[in-house]
Amino acid sequence: MSLDKTIQFNVSELKSDDTREILHSVYHTLENKNYDAIEQIMGYLLSGDPAYIPRHNDARNLIRRINRDEIIKELLRVYLQGE
Template identity: 55%
Template sequence: MENFDKTMKFNFEELPKEEARTVLLNVYNTLEERGYSPINQIVGYLLSGDPAYIPRHNDARNQIRRLDRDDIMEQLVTSYINQEKKSE
């Protein structure tokens, strides 16, 4: 029987940071250009996996779908924590 009291380790393959950054910036700019709230739309996509949150304009939908959502979230959390540590 498995012991569910132990903390599991999460391992991931390193996603090229520049690629994810470039894609997210393109998606953000595209959403803003189309009149959407970029943060709300990106969060909606990351939580649901539904590509309909991201427009096809500027190839934004295809680009973001090539990235693993878990990798995107991991990089966002890492970036946020690193920024917070720098400002301490």
């Protein structure tokens, strides 16, 4: 690593990675509990009511760490950019 170059730190990439990891974890928890994961996450995103997400595997606390707007932003980014 050169000392002459400035490295840029991108907070939005870290947020994106955290959001993606948490969504995957919550999604798998919902599926393991035999819920329709998409419907449950959608219910949470639309209402803000954490009761749509089970406490199992700490999923409810995990998803509440991220602002719902950030989750929607990440979902749109992945959908529209095809990532």
